[in-house]
Amino acid sequence: MGRSPCCDKNGLKKGPWTTEEDHKLIQYIQIHGPGNWRTLPKNAGLQRCGKSCRLRWTNYLRPDIKRGRFSFEEEETIIQLHSVLGNKWSAIAARLPGRTDNEIKNYWNTHIRKRLLRSGIDPVTHSPRLDLLDLSSLLNSTQFNLSSLLGLQALINPEIFRIATTLLASQNETPELLLQKLQENQLLNTQLQNAEGPELLLQKLEENQLLNAPIQYQPQNFQANYQFQIQIPEIPTFSTPSNVPCSSSQPMQLGHVESYLMNDQMLLPQHYGYCASDDSNFQSLNNSSNQNISLDSVLSTPLSSTEDEKESYCSNLMKFEIPASLNFDDFM
DNA sequence: AAATGTGGCAACCGCCTGCTA
DNA sequence: TTAGCAGGCGGTTGCCACATT
Numbered sequence A: 001m002g003r004s005p006c007c008d009k010n011g012l013k014k015g016p017w018t019t020e021e022d023h024k025l026i027q028y029i030q031i032h033g034p035g036n037w038r039t040l041p042k043n044a045g046l047q048r049c050g051k052s053c054r055l056r057w058t059n060y061l062r063p064d065i066k067r068g069r070f071s072f073e074e075e076e077t078i079i080q081l082h083s084v085l086g087n088k089w090s091a092i093a094a095r096l097p098g099r100t101d102n103e104i105k106n107y108w109n110t111h112i113r114k115r116l117l118r119s120g121i122d123p124v125t126h127s128p129r130l131d132l133l134d135l136s137s138l139l140n141s142t143q144f145n146l147s148s149l150l151g152l153q154a155l156i157n158p159e160i161f162r163i164a165t166t167l168l169a170s171q172n173e174t175p176e177l178l179l180q181k182l183q184e185n186q187l188l189n190t191q192l193q194n195a196e197g198p199e200l201l202l203q204k205l206e207e208n209q210l211l212n213a214p215i216q217y218q219p220q221n222f223q224a225n226y227q228f229q230i231q232i233p234e235i236p237t238f239s240t241p242s243n244v245p246c247s248s249s250q251p252m253q254l255g256h257v258e259s260y261l262m263n264d265q266m267l268l269p270q271h272y273g274y275c276a277s278d279d280s281n282f283q284s285l286n287n288s289s290n291q292n293i294s295l296d297s298v299l300s301t302p303l304s305s306t307e308d309e310k311e312s313y314c315s316n317l318m319k320f321e322i323p324a325s326l327n328f329d330d331f332m
Numbered sequence B: 001a002a003a004t005g006t007g008g009c010a011a012c013c014g015c016c017t018g019c020t021a
Numbered sequence C: 001t002t003a004g005c006a007g008g009c010g011g012t013t014g015c016c017a018c019a020t021t
Helices: A019-032 A040-044 A050-061 A072-085 A089-093 A101-118 A158-169 A175-184 A197-207 A254-262 A295-299 A307-319
Strands: none
Touching (some): A019 A050, A072 A089, A072 A101, A089 A101
């Protein structure tokens, strides 16, 4: 048989703890130490169940608990860890000395979550909210599973994302339809109003560096075999994790976009990288060659930051690069 | 001044996992 | 081997204080 019940739940007190109960619990634990919550209430003279005693101790009475407002650094850490760990409050609390999982959870729900929402960031996915984006090109497509895009659209510049999705959606369509969509979405720099036929379309696409060139137009295999390539020469910020087979110096093949959109290797919001320099679990990044706002620069701002500054910071969170050596096993 | 709304947070609930008799 | 409990965890509730109408 199993263990005997920890306590008889009948007649046990519930609700807020009195100072007298707190004193009893503290006194008992100071002598005997925490643990053995099954017998603790009886031995300590408390009309509580062991579970209630454990929660009261771990969430409130523990001497190493840090009370008071969360600092800016703590808030940053929570946001960063949440983007990796999700609602694993205990895991987050383990990296915030003096804070309990319950406290962090409450702070997230009452403060951080609202701030992220005000900044247009989905607090669950840590991505810009879909309802704030221009999704016209996606909505025109029947090939996309929109839910699979949730993680990717945060990591790709919206302009690139629109180009990729439009081209991808048009792979099985006629060149005329593709041309129409590109024009509708204003994805080509040059005027194509006078474009006549697929040959000219290819030429214009090549001029706009959207395609691998040169490729001979063959009407019979255009739809099935054409390899689109997206050049990203003028995209100011384009961050990708190390496991994505492309970089800012290499063209991103549409096939890569497609594979990440369509299969289980899709980028997840948890793959965001941050550079919390004080935490050995994070890697400091060399941002000298890009325009991203580094966390170091954010950290250098006065600690008595305003709410607006915090909101600005939350928005900038979406622009960080992914450290190549980030080991996610460290967080799990 | 009273009623109502809102925010913050301690505590509870219920589920899951691992342990143990 | 397995039933059942302790401990741990995330989600939710309810109370209290303060703000607003």
